Amino acid sequence: MSVVSTTDLTRRFGPITALDRLTVDLPATGVIGLVGPNGSGKSTLIRILLGLIRPTSGSASVLGSAISSPSHYSSRVGVLVESPAFIPGLSARSNLVSLARLRHLPLARVDAVLAQVGLVGRDREPVKRFSLGMKQRLGIAAALLPDPELLILDEPTNGLDPAGIVEIRELLRDLGRNGRTVFVSSHQLSEIEAVCDYLVVIRFGKLVFSGPMAEMMKRTREHIDIAAEHAGDMDRLEATLVAGGWAVSAVDDVLRVAASADRAAELNRAAAGAGVTLSRLVFAQDNLEEIFLAMTGRVDGELANGRAAVDEKVA
Amino acid sequence: MIAAARSELTRLRQPRLLATWFGLMTLFAVMINTVMITFSTGGGSLPAGAPGVAFPTLAELESPSGLMSGLAAASSMFGVVTLSIWAVVTAGDYGSGLIRLLVAAEPRRWRLLAGKVVALVILTAAATTVAAIVNVLAALPLAGAAGISTTAWGTDLVEVVAGAWVNLFLALCVWGVLGLVIATLARSAAVAIAIGVGYVLVVESIIKMLKDVPSDWLLGTILNAVAAGGTAAVAYSTALALGLGYVTLGLVIAGFVYIRRDVTD
Numbered sequence: 001m002s003v004v005s006t007t008d009l010t011r012r013f014g015p016i017t018a019l020d021r022l023t024v025d026l027p028a029t030g031v032i033g034l035v036g037p038n039g040s041g042k043s044t045l046i047r048i049l050l051g052l053i054r055p056t057s058g059s060a061s062v063l064g065s066a067i068s069s070p071s072h073y074s075s076r077v078g079v080l081v082e083s084p085a086f087i088p089g090l091s092a093r094s095n096l097v098s099l100a101r102l103r104h105l106p107l108a109r110v111d112a113v114l115a116q117v118g119l120v121g122r123d124r125e126p127v128k129r130f131s132l133g134m135k136q137r138l139g140i141a142a143a144l145l146p147d148p149e150l151l152i153l154d155e156p157t158n159g160l161d162p163a164g165i166v167e168i169r170e171l172l173r174d175l176g177r178n179g180r181t182v183f184v185s186s187h188q189l190s191e192i193e194a195v196c197d198y199l200v201v202i203r204f205g206k207l208v209f210s211g212p213m214a215e216m217m218k219r220t221r222e223h224i225d226i227a228a229e230h231a232g233d234m235d236r237l238e239a240t241l242v243a244g245g246w247a248v249s250a251v252d253d254v255l256r257v258a259a260s261a262d263r264a265a266e267l268n269r270a271a272a273g274a275g276v277t278l279s280r281l282v283f284a285q286d287n288l289e290e291i292f293l294a295m296t297g298r299v300d301g302e303l304a305n306g307r308a309a310v311d312e313k314v315a
Numbered sequence: 316m317i318a319a320a321r322s323e324l325t326r327l328r329q330p331r332l333l334a335t336w337f338g339l340m341t342l343f344a345v346m347i348n349t350v351m352i353t354f355s356t357g358g359g360s361l362p363a364g365a366p367g368v369a370f371p372t373l374a375e376l377e378s379p380s381g382l383m384s385g386l387a388a389a390s391s392m393f394g395v396v397t398l399s400i401w402a403v404v405t406a407g408d409y410g411s412g413l414i415r416l417l418v419a420a421e422p423r424r425w426r427l428l429a430g431k432v433v434a435l436v437i438l439t440a441a442a443t444t445v446a447a448i449v450n451v452l453a454a455l456p457l458a459g460a461a462g463i464s465t466t467a468w469g470t471d472l473v474e475v476v477a478g479a480w481v482n483l484f485l486a487l488c489v490w491g492v493l494g495l496v497i498a499t500l501a502r503s504a505a506v507a508i509a510i511g512v513g514y515v516l517v518v519e520s521i522i523k524m525l526k527d528v529p530s531d532w533l534l535g536t537i538l539n540a541v542a543a544g545g546t547a548a549v550a551y552s553t554a555l556a557l558g559l560g561y562v563t564l565g566l567v568i569a570g571f572v573y574i575r576r577d578v579t580d
Contacts, residue, residue: 051422052415052578070422079419085412089329102322102420142416 001064003028003150003181004049009058011044011205018044020205021058026183026198028149030176033196033213034185035292041205042185043082046154050079063150075103078148080156084139088128092119092138095127096145103146113141117171132159140171151175153184157191169195193288201295208295220286221294224264225254226271227280240274241267254280319421319430320437327404327434336438337445339396344449347389348457352376356461376463379470383479385450390483390542391535393446394490395512401435402494402507409502414578424574432495432566439491443484447476478544486542489558493534496565499573534561 004026011019019041026032036042047053049062051070065072086095096110114123117137127135136159143151156172157165165188172195176182186192192199199216201209209216228237231253238255241248246267247258257267261283271278286294327333355373371384386393408414421427458465493515498507515535523530530536531549537557545551 047415047578050415050419052418054577070419074420074422077419079416081412081415081419083412085414085416087326087329087407087411087413089331090326094325094328098322098325099416099420101325102318102417104318146420 001028002026002061003032004060004062004183006045006060007058009045009048009060010056011041011048011053012056018205019048019055019058022202022205022207024200024207024210026181026200026210028181030197031172031182031184031195032198032200033192034183034200034202035187035189035192036202036208038187039204040202042202043154044205045202046081046152046183046185049152050074050077050081052081073150075146076149078143078146078151080139080143080153082154083158084135084142086127086135086138086142089126091124092127092130092141093123095138096123096142099142099145105145109145109147113144116144117141118167133161133164136160136164136168140168144175149180151180151182151184153182155186156184157186157188165191189289189292190287201292203295216288216291219291219295221258221290222260222283222285224257224259224261224267225251225280225282225284226257226267226278227254228271229277229279233276236274237271237276240276241270244270246270316426316429316433319426320433321430323431323434324437327438332400332404333438336396336400336442340393340442340446341449343389343392343396344385344446345453347392348385348450348453351385351388352454352457352461352463356463373463376458377465377467379467379472380475380479381458381463382454382465382468382472383447383450383475385454386446386479386483387539387543389446390486390539391516393442393483393487394538394542395516397439397442397487398490398494398511399504399508400494401491402498402511403504404435405431405495405498406502406504406507410504418578425570428570428573432492435491435495436488439487440484443480443487446483447480451476482542482544485555485558486538489534489538489541489562492562492565492569496569499569532557537561 002025004024006025007023009019009022010017018039022041022045034042034045044053048055048060049067051067051074055067060067062070063073063076086092087098090098093110093114096113097107100107100110111120114120117140119134119137119141122130122134127138130138136156140153140156143153153172157168160168169191172182172184176195176197184192184196193213196213199209199211199213200207201216226237228234234250234255238248238250241255241257249256259267264281264283268278268281351370354370355376370388371381375381376384408417417427418424455465455468458468490511493511494507497510498504501507501510515538519530519533519535522533523536531553536549537554540546540549540551540554541558545554549557
């Protein structure tokens with residue numbers, strides 16, 4: 001069964017199309033990452049799924065229920081949308097108690113989630129005294145309150161220090177392993193790469209990729225970075241390699257040769273044949289960030305959308 | 316709706332919010348009794364036409380209902396405080412982003428709004444009780460010190476106190492709903508307070524100055540009449556009916572906007 005399914009889901013804000021006929025099916029499997037440049041429609045998608053905003057057209061379902069009736073699934077979904085929002089003058093516990101009451105949950109759940117996110121002992125302090133990282137933990141605790149089948153987290157590691165990021169990463173992994181589905185949007189691609197089993201990439205509101213993380217990582221490109229011992233030999237080295245049929249590009253102070261690791265010796269011989277001694281020969285693979293940028297381009301979605309809006313007005 | 320009201324009551328249990336609300340009710344109850352009694356015994360002309368204030372005569376002060384006349388006299392001040400608190404609480408959900416969490420947890424938004432209204436009405440009852448108690452505690456020694464006869468104040472005491480409490484409570488609920496409606500529309504406490512207070516205390520005062528325009532339908536006039544249990548200009552039953560009409564209209568507008576509007580930022 002799909003935890004989330006959308007068909008031609010579209011949402012426009014005036015002249016801006018935030019989601020453009022998005023069709024995607026997300027399996028009930030571990031941790032699902034949602035990535036895309038700023039303004040790509042990630043938050044819009046999450047808000048539509050939660051019933052915060054309505055789509056302009058198209059349809060969607062969450063845990064098998066149509067989004068037109070979010071009350072059919074809200075008790076099975078935990079959420080953290082953007083920055084955690086709480087009453088600053090109230091204690092962490094009181095904030096969670098108010099949400100537990102709203103959801104008809106026993107107050108024992110409050111103790112359970114406080115322990116789960118490591119806030120026991122600080123729970124009676126006013127939230128205004130909390131660091132951003134502690135607020136983020138409290139936000140995750142609030143999302144876990146209903147013991148949800150589906151957890152939707154928008155940027156859960158925002159504002160966390162490195163140790164906090166690692167902790168949240170472990171928490172998401174555990175949650176994904178324990179039968180829940182965690183749908184997490186993040187700009188931290190290294191986090192997504194480390195945690196997610198499944199990936200959805202959107203750009204300008206359109207689906208770019210949806211599939212297992214392993215399938216995404218098959219798109220990785222391998223290359224060997226080389227540098228000549230003497231800087232003056234770099235041009236000659238590049239010309240020799242290009243003449244030999246190698247795909248070469250200059251990146252900073254090295255030449256990046258598209259080749260797998262098993263061709264390193266061959267590459268070294270080609271350089272030696274041209275009378276160039278290599279001072280550096282390093283094999284590397286694209287990480288998710290590089291694959292992501294190759295797929296989505298380097299244009300900021302918000303800027304692009306803004307430009308489109310201006311263009312439309314001018315026209 | 317009960318769950319939403321209990322949830323809202325938990326969030327409203329903020330020490331600073333309650334201290335501000337109840338503190339201002341206490342302050343205005345003491346202040347109005349002091350000023351009212353000083354004016355009545357000083358023989359000065361009472362500023363009956365001043366916006367938001369309607370002082371009783373000395374004879375009215377010495378009547379059985381004189382004990383609680385401070386509540387009606389200061390009803391506009393109490394009203395402004397109540398409007399502001401309801402507006403701050405309502406707009407605060409938008410300002411903090413809490414509305415996203417609430418709607419995701421309870422997508423039937425009418426329940427959220429109804430729960431908020433119920434919770435605020437309960438706290439408004441508590442604030443009215445604070446004002447009534449402080450009014451009694453302040454009026455007795457102030458009247459004694461000023462030489463005002465209080466012998467009639469014991470007559471029908473329970474009826475007088477309960478009547479004044481109910482009248483002020485009803486008026487404050489209308490003030491509060493006004494704050495909630497404007498805050499829902501504006502999503503800003505400051506804007507809601509400025510519009511609400513500005514309209515009732517300033518715009519309506521200007522309208523009243525226009526001799527050809529009937530003013531007995533104006534919200535401020537109605538609220539003063541409800542708080543006073545009826546006035547010469549507006550009968551109590553008329554004031555209650557109009558007040559109920561304003562509340563119903565306001566809640567329908569707020570409900571429509573609250574339920575239909577996108578929850579974005």
